Amino acid sequence: MEKAIERQRVLLDHLQPIRSSSITPSICLAGDSSAYHRTSAFGDDVVIVAAYRTAICKAKRGGFKDTLSDDLLAPVLKAVVEKTNLNPNEVGDIVVGTVLAPGSIRAMECRMAAFYAGFPDTVPIRTVNRQCSSGLQAVADVAAAIKAGFYDIGIGAGLELMTVDNIGLVQKANPKVDAFAQARDCLLPMGITSENVAQRFGVTRLEQDQAAVISHQRAAAATASGKFKDEIIPVLTKIVDPQTGNEKPVVISVDDGIRPTTNLTGLAKLKPAFKRDGATTAGNSSQVSDGAAAVLLMKRSIAMQKGLPILGVFRSFAAVGVDPAVMGIGPAVAIPAAVKSAGLELNNIDLFEINEAFASQYVYCQKKLNLDPENVNVNGGALALGHPLGATGARCVATLLHEMKRRGKDCRFGVISMCIGSGMGAAAVFERGDAVDDLCNARANNNNNFLSKDAK
Numbered sequence: 001m002e003k004a005i006e007r008q009r010v011l012l013d014h015l016q017p018i019r020s021s022s023i024t025p026s027i028c029l030a031g032d033s034s035a036y037h038r039t040s041a042f043g044d045d046v047v048i049v050a051a052y053r054t055a056i057c058k059a060k061r062g063g064f065k066d067t068l069s070d071d072l073l074a075p076v077l078k079a080v081v082e083k084t085n086l087n088p089n090e091v092g093d094i095v096v097g098t099v100l101a102p103g104s105i106r107a108m109e110c111r112m113a114a115f116y117a118g119f120p121d122t123v124p125i126r127t128v129n130r131q132c133s134s135g136l137q138a139v140a141d142v143a144a145a146i147k148a149g150f151y152d153i154g155i156g157a158g159l160e161l162m163t164v165d166n167i168g169l170v171q172k173a174n175p176k177v178d179a180f181a182q183a184r185d186c187l188l189p190m191g192i193t194s195e196n197v198a199q200r201f202g203v204t205r206l207e208q209d210q211a212a213v214i215s216h217q218r219a220a221a222a223t224a225s226g227k228f229k230d231e232i233i234p235v236l237t238k239i240v241d242p243q244t245g246n247e248k249p250v251v252i253s254v255d256d257g258i259r260p261t262t263n264l265t266g267l268a269k270l271k272p273a274f275k276r277d278g279a280t281t282a283g284n285s286s287q288v289s290d291g292a293a294a295v296l297l298m299k300r301s302i303a304m305q306k307g308l309p310i311l312g313v314f315r316s317f318a319a320v321g322v323d324p325a326v327m328g329i330g331p332a333v334a335i336p337a338a339v340k341s342a343g344l345e346l347n348n349i350d351l352f353e354i355n356e357a358f359a360s361q362y363v364y365c366q367k368k369l370n371l372d373p374e375n376v377n378v379n380g381g382a383l384a385l386g387h388p389l390g391a392t393g394a395r396c397v398a399t400l401l402h403e404m405k406r407r408g409k410d411c412r413f414g415v416i417s418m419c420i421g422s423g424m425g426a427a428a429v430f431e432r433g434d435a436v437d438d439l440c441n442a443r444a445n446n447n448n449n450f451l452s453k454d455a456k
Contacts, residue, residue, distance in 0.1 A: 043301030046143040047433065048312040050080040051398035052233045053293035056255045056386040059162035063252035064290040066240040069101065069161040070113040076294035078117035079233045080155060084296060084308055088118055092151020094125040095141045097134025097158040098390035100165035103127060110159065129390070130319065132357060132418050133426035134158060136393025139295050140317040140428060152302050157294040158391035185324035186422040191274030191285065194358035197328045198279050201364050205279035208359035209267040212284040212383045214373075215356060219380025220260035227379060227406070228255065231398040257287045257386040284359035289386025293394035310433035312401040315413075316342035317428045319420075328361025330425020331417035332368040338415065338427035349375075349429070350411040351404060353396040355418035356381035365417075379403060392418065397430070404432045 054076060057063040064072060073096065081088050096110045107127050114125050130137040135158025142154035170187055177184040188196075197203060222228055234253035241248070262283070272278035273285065303310055318337035322330050331354050339346055352375055356362045362383075366376055379399060382392065396416040404411045412435045417427035 043299065043304070044147070045300040046146045046297055046314040047300045047303050047310045048295055048297055048314065048397065048401060048430070049303050049308045049310060050084050050296040051231065051293070051311060051394075051401050052076050052079045052083070053231055053391070053395045053398045054235050054291050055232055055252050056257060056289050056291040056388060056391075056395070057252065058257050058386065059288040059290055062163075062256045062290060063239070063250065064161070064235075064237065065163050066247075067161070067235070067237045067290070068109075069106070069159060069164070070109040070116065071237065072161060072235065072290065073110060073113035073157065073159045073292045073294075074116035075233050075235050076292050077114060077119070077155065077157065080294045080296040081118070084306075086153070086296070086306075088123060089120055090153050091119065091123050092154050093142065093145065094119070094123065094155045094157065095138040096125065096127050096390070097129070097136070097138040097156075097393060098127050099129055099131055099134055099160060100162065100167065100389060103129070106159075130424070130426065131421045132355065132387070132389050133319070133393050133420050133424070134390040135293060135395065136317075136397070136416060136418065136426055136428055137319070139297070139314070139394060139397055140426075142295075142297050143314040143317070146297060146299060153296075153298040155294055155296055156394060156397075157292065158388075158394035159292045160388035160390040160392075161290050162288045162388060163290050182324050182423070188325065189274060190327070190357070190421060191280050193325060193327045194280040194285070194360045195275045195278045197326045197358070197364055198360040200326060201329075201368075203279075203360045203363050205268075206264075207363050208279055208281075208284040209264055211356070211359040211363050212267060213262050213264060215377065215380045215383035215385075216259050216262040217380075218378060219255070219258045219384035222379035223254065223258060227403070228399075229253075230402045230406075255385050257289060258380070258384045262384075280358055280360060284383065286355075286357050286382035286387035287385075289388040291386065291388035291391045291395060293391050293398055295394050295397050311405060312397075312414075312433045313431040313435075315344075315429040315431050317426070319424060319426045322423050322425060324423030326361075327421055327423045328358055328419045329364060329368070330419035330423070331355075331361075331427060332365040332425070334425035334427035335365075335369060335415055335417050338417070338429050342413075342429040344413060344429065349413050349415050351378065351400060351407070351414040352376040353400045353414070353416045354381070355387065355392055355396065356383040357387060357419055359383060361419055365419075393426070401430060401433070404430070405434075408432075409435075 139156030142156040267283040270281040320333045
């Protein structure tokens with residue numbers, strides 16, 4: 001009788017669900033050098049199964065100059081569900097990063113775009129605005145919601161139509177700003193903050209122009225080799241002839257801001273754009289652009305159930321504050337914070353996507369963190385591609401993860417980061433989707449209670 005009771009007790013122990021309090025970190029091999037702490041809750045990882053973007057086009061004169069914002073967002077929302085054969089009804093929420101348009105108007109436009117893309121009225125949508133990091137913030141918000149258990153599947157997206165919505169100045173500043181220097185500096189034009197970074201940290205005009213040349217060269221090479229075809233969704237739209245008003249249907253599938261022939265001689269001829277004796281020019285600043293992007297996230301266990309290939313794993317996110325007068329230094333502070341949060345060290349990161357808002361701040365951040373230039377913005381950045389403010393973060397997710405996939409086992413961890421107007425920075429760490437730890441945490445267990453003697 002006692003043996004039978006003991007067998008029932010062992011059986012019940014096996015049937016008990018694992019309590020979260022019993023889950024302890026295990027140490028697995030990360031990259032080549034550090035111990036990466038991962039919990040046993042492997043199936044609860046937040047993963048990316050699809051990430052796509054539109055081409056990025058010059059505002060007011062590029063391929064999307066006559067495209068409406070909802071028509072720009074809809075194709076990427078549709079792509080992430082169609083290319084994964086996901087039922088749109090299963091999406092718990094859509095979060096869209098967007099900056100310049102009035103909030104209530106843009107929110108309605110995003111809702112309309114979701115309907116165009118085939119989502120039912122039961123799927124909610126909202127916008128988020130953390131200025132230049134809004135697209136990345138949208139992805140982070142969805143990842144956090146999935147991790148919290150609010151839903152299992154969500155979309156983080158980004159949208160900006162700078163042809164229509166312009167960067168404006170505060171029309172009437174609060175008189176209090178004169179008594180608060182940093183509040184006053186929040187109102188500085190972004191170009192002046194670029195000049196401040198160059199002056200304060202000794203970034204030369206030549207260094208800035210060299211960064212622009214490299215960005216254009218790399219973006220042109222990536223385009224020529226077909227790399228961006230993995231991430232760009234063609235958009236059927238129209239171009240209106242400004243002289244005749246005639247409309248012409250077109251398919252936009254190539255970034256149109258890249259200038260392959262950009263060189264130091266040509267850039268040196270450009271006058272400073274923000275300060276008479278400055279070094280920031282139209283050639284070493286990011287382009288004003290139109291674009292959209294979308295990222296499909298879900299729990300790993302759901303992706304495995306659906307048999308979906310995993311493009312990447314969302315590992316960490318950090319947003320930090322810095323001096324508004326030199327807002328461009330944000331990535332130099334945000335990247336170490338995000339990397340530490342992921343349980344990694346900076347030398348574990350194989351690839352970086354740092355938004356090139358201005359060459360001054362991009363060069364500074366790269367030097368401050370002592371990054372290998374060969375591992376940063378390997379396919380060019382905003383100096384060549386353009387910077388549609390709300391879309392950039394989500395665009396970078398698509399660019400980074402597709403490049404990590406191409407590089408395979410030699411590229412396990414990647415980072416995305418950008419500076420943020422008014423003095424902030426944001427960064428996120430991603431792991432390549434098919435990366436697998438070596439089996440180095442196995443332990444012999446001599447205390448198992450087996451139901452059958454045969455199991456021994």
